[in-house]
Structures are given as structure tokens and as C-alpha cells.
Amino acid sequence: MTSTQSENGRMADPNYLATRSRSVPRRMILGPGPSSASPRVLRAMSQPIIGYLDPAFFEILEDVQSMLSRVFLTSQTTMTVAGAGSAGMEAGLSSLLERGDKAIICVNGFFCERQILMCERLGVEVVRVDAEYGRTVDPQLLEDALKANPDTKLVSAIHAETSAGVLQDIATLSGLAHDHGALFMTDVVTSLAGTSVEFDAWEVDYAYGGSQKCLAAPPGISPVAVSDRALEHVRNRKTLPSSWYLDLSLIANYWGPDHVHHHTTPVSMIYGLREALVLVEEEGLETRWLRHEKVAGALRAGLAALGLDSPVDPEHRLNQLTVVTLPEGVDDAELRSALLNEYSIEVGRGLGQFAGKVIRVGLMGESCVPANVFALLNALERILPRLGYEVPQGEAVAAASMTLADDPSPVAVV
Ligand SMILES: Cc1ncc(COP(=O)(O)O)c(C=O)c1O
Structure with a gap:
């Protein structure tokens, strides 16, 4: 009997399962929701x-x-x-x-x-x-x-x-x-x-x-x-x-x-x-709104440095959720699974008319912090060339951090 078979046998025993706890992976959840809980x-x-x-x-x-x-x-x-x-x-x-x-x-x-x-x-x-x-x-x-x-x-x-x-x-x-x-x-x-x-x-x-x-x-x-x-x-x-x-x-x-x-x-x-x-x-409602605006602004600046655009009318873009158009030839599922498996970052897929054409990045509540934006941009910079889309190296995080440099105060989470 292989070790996997014996493990499966034990798993089928309800008394064994009842004594086991299961831990979940640590993720950076930047999808359309849920976001991290405080x-x-x-x-x-x-x-x-x-x-x-x-x-x-x-x-x-x-x-x-x-x-x-x-x-x-x-x-x-x-x-x-x-x-x-x-x-x-x-x-x-x-x-x-x-x-x-x-x-x-x-x-x-x-x-x-x-x-x-x-x-x-x-x-x-x-x-x-x-x-x-x-x-x-x-x-x-x-x-x-x-x-x-x-x-x-x-x-x-x-x-x-x-x-x-x-x-x-x-x-x-x-x-x-x-x-x-x-x-x-x-x-x-x-x-x-x-x-x-x-x-x-x-x-x-x-x-x-x-x-x-x-x-x-x-x-x-x-x-x-x-x-x-x-x-x-x-x-x-x-x-x-x-x-x-x-x-x-x-x-x-x-x-x-x-x-x-x-x-x-x-x-x-x-x-x-x-x-x-x-x-x-404690944070202040208006400061919280401003945090969502600033952190989304940093993400947009970083994405622009990667040459990535959004199909959403610029006037009505939502700060909590950024829709990113996938470059020609980049497969949505491959990109998302590389982000999840190699960087433990979850982003969302396109729904309805956007299915297969975009990824969706959520920056909400506890997940809406600059560190998450930097981590995602860094991961995209590494993964995209492998999927056939060349991007400039070292520019995205710099562009994102420049937008926050002048006034970092609203971006702190209490
Ligand atoms: C705009 C909007 N409405 C409704 C829902 C449904 O909420 P739930 O999944 O908590 O039922 C969602 C979920 O993401 C949403 O984004």
C-alpha cells in the first residue's frame, strides 16, 4: 500500500477526520471579494x-x-x-x-x-x-x-x-x-x-x-x-x-x-x-474613501507603466475594482493560476461580456494597501513576459510608489 492510499484510507474514517484541523493557505486576496478581514x-x-x-x-x-x-x-x-x-x-x-x-x-x-x-x-x-x-x-x-x-x-x-x-x-x-x-x-x-x-x-x-x-x-x-x-x-x-x-x-x-x-x-x-x-x-469615513482612491490610483499608474489598459470609461472607474484588459495572446486562466500558485495572489476573472478578456483586481478594505499593489505589479512584471507579453522591468512599482510619495497619510490601515 502506498503512503497516499493509506492516507486516503485514514481520511475516509470519520473519527480520524474529526480529530484533524485543516489549515488554509495564506493568500493576498485581490479579487472582487471577499477581501481580507481585519x-x-x-x-x-x-x-x-x-x-x-x-x-x-x-x-x-x-x-x-x-x-x-x-x-x-x-x-x-x-x-x-x-x-x-x-x-x-x-x-x-x-x-x-x-x-x-x-x-x-x-x-x-x-x-x-x-x-x-x-x-x-x-x-x-x-x-x-x-x-x-x-x-x-x-x-x-x-x-x-x-x-x-x-x-x-x-x-x-x-x-x-x-x-x-x-x-x-x-x-x-x-x-x-x-x-x-x-x-x-x-x-x-x-x-x-x-x-x-x-x-x-x-x-x-x-x-x-x-x-x-x-x-x-x-x-x-x-x-x-x-x-x-x-x-x-x-x-x-x-x-x-x-x-x-x-x-x-x-x-x-x-x-x-x-x-x-x-x-x-x-x-x-x-x-x-x-x-x-x-x-x-477610527480611520474616519472620508479618510477611508481617500485611501481607496489613492491606492487604486497607484495601481493604475503601475499598470500604465506595464502598458496595460482598462476597457472602463475613465470617468466612471471604480476605485475598489480595476478591470485590466489582457494583452493580445495572454491567456486569462494561465495568468491567474501563475499569480495564485507562484505568488499566492488571487485576482478575479472577467464575467459576462468581459469573460476571457480581462482580469479584475480588487483593492477593498483591509486588502487596499500599497504593499499589495507593489506585490501584484512585481508579479505581473515577472509573469507577463513568460506568457508572451514583454514589459519594461523595474518601472511599474516605481510609477505606483511615485503617486503615493507626496501624501502617504491616507493609506495607513488602522
Ligand atoms: C455589486 C455586487 N452585488 C452583489 C453581489 C453579491 O454578493 P454576495 O456574493 O455576497 O452574495 C456582489 C458580489 O460580489 C457584488 O459585487
Whole structure:
């Protein structure tokens, strides 16, 4: 028997597996998410479990709500949906829309398509307003669609489309929806705590985020903000939302002063989110936005020195996620596996219209530091010539560091 066979035999024995722990490789995660979680967040999550109806836990919920209000810049309801960002997405669509309702979905990437898939399951009639990947949705097209569909109940547009690396002007789209009597919802999974999100000023009715990106917590919880108007709408709809678990009015009743029992809250995730929000307060929200801007600027300078470009309209490039066009002949899978296997660096692949044509580099939360940019540029400089694309040696890191040299202050992570 070979040593591998005997190892496989032992692995099949559940008693053997139960006594083994498994360590995971140390990675630099520069993909579209998750990003690295702060060690302080991970420590906070290891606190003892207490009940989700314990008054001591309610104090933690209050802390989370007040800090979320400051991140969303809102005086209206904030809370969390227990689940990934997609749970926040589905909670919004299933609570704000009823079977037979009409929704306009602004589509400029993969996650907008996911919203449409969800709407179809809900029996909602969808009107698409499309933009090419790498572009924002034209407000005039939204206005035309609203005029042609005066019975629209909800307009949805994604603030930061991670698949396309695009940031949109949400205030304008939201204003148009309201002018035509529709509610407005947006996705801030990739922008929350990394770029300005102004829930009240932009008159958004529902926004959902993710814990795993600029907030630097593990994946699994979706912080959300809900307007008074949207909550009233959910409470007065003709039919109950099809999902009990994702019913925003029931979740709001638990987070409200009466703490009405709903499902078992993921208490450790809430401890982690609380600590993540404390980190945002310590750094300062605006400084954090600036850190994302500066570090992304350094990456762009380094990529330009390598002769690499982006298909995204320069005016609307997202700081958290840089889409990089692959040079002719460079294979996307080969490049990504060399980065992972030789340098332990994860980057993302292209999705939808960008599949096979780009890589996507995420710089979010704890992962958004200059050292990661330098390591990636250095690795690209080594790998690309092997894949048939010659690059100048020694210039990329220098170009990146030059952009940071004048004012390094905002790039420190607390
Ligand atoms: C813009 C956007 N929306 C929604 C999601 C879905 O979030 P999750 O994977 O946490 O469900 C993602 C995930 O990357 C995203 O980038």
C-alpha cells in the first residue's frame, strides 16, 4: 500500500477526520471579494455566544445601527440581513415588489442580471435599460423607459458594478424614479465604506451592502438601509412578501425597540460587523474613501507603466475594482493560476461580456494597501513576459510608489 492510499484510507474514517484541523493557505486576496478581514474583526468574532434576545446583545445591535447610519449617511432605518450580499438584494426585491408588479432594472453588468433573475422568480415584469459593460446607464434612457411605463413600481441600479468596474451617479437615477412615482433601490455591496454612499441625500429607498468588501469583515451578512417610505410600502402591501425570512418589515421589527423575535441572529457576525464599523470610525469615513482612491490610483499608474489598459470609461472607474484588459495572446486562466500558485495572489476573472478578456483586481478594505499593489505589479512584471507579453522591468512599482510619495497619510490601515 502506498503512503497516499493509506492516507486516503485514514481520511475516509470519520473519527480520524474529526480529530484533524485543516489549515488554509495564506493568500493576498485581490479579487472582487471577499477581501481580507481585519484581525481585530476576527478576534471580536471569537467572543462568547450570547442569546439574540439578551439585553446585552440589544446594546450591540444599537451600536451597529448607529454606526451603520453614519456609513450610509442616513437618519432612517439601518439593520442587517443575515446572509450574503445576494440576500440583501433578494430581501429588497421580494419585499418591495409583488407578483405582477413592474420594475425597471438598469443593466450594466453581471449583478444587474442577477436582479433580473430574482425578479423573474418573483413573477415581476422587468423592463431593462441597458448599457454596455464598462459604461454607466444613460439617464435619458431611464427617463424614456419611465415615461413608456408609468406603472413602474421600482427602479433598481447598481452603484458599484463589480463585474464591470463601474461607479454610477445614483442621485440622478434615483431622482428620475421619484419624479415618476417609483421607489428606488441600489446595490452598494462594493462601494459601502470605500466610496461615498449618501442614502438620504440621494433619496434612496433601499440599499444593501456586503460585509466582505470595504468593511473588511468575513462574508455572510448584508448591512442595509431602508427609507421610511419603503418600510411603509412593505407594511401596507396587498400580499405578504413571498419570503418570510427576507421580509424587511419582520427584520425591522427585530431591530426596532420591541425586538420582536424573528430568526436566530448570527451573533458572531454581528460582533464582527460591530468591530469593523469601529475600525471605520477610527480611520474616519472620508479618510477611508481617500485611501481607496489613492491606492487604486497607484495601481493604475503601475499598470500604465506595464502598458496595460482598462476597457472602463475613465470617468466612471471604480476605485475598489480595476478591470485590466489582457494583452493580445495572454491567456486569462494561465495568468491567474501563475499569480495564485507562484505568488499566492488571487485576482478575479472577467464575467459576462468581459469573460476571457480581462482580469479584475480588487483593492477593498483591509486588502487596499500599497504593499499589495507593489506585490501584484512585481508579479505581473515577472509573469507577463513568460506568457508572451514583454514589459519594461523595474518601472511599474516605481510609477505606483511615485503617486503615493507626496501624501502617504491616507493609506495607513488602522
Ligand atoms: C455589486 C455586487 N452585488 C452583489 C453581489 C453579491 O454578493 P454576495 O456574493 O455576497 O452574495 C456582489 C458580489 O460580489 C457584488 O459585487
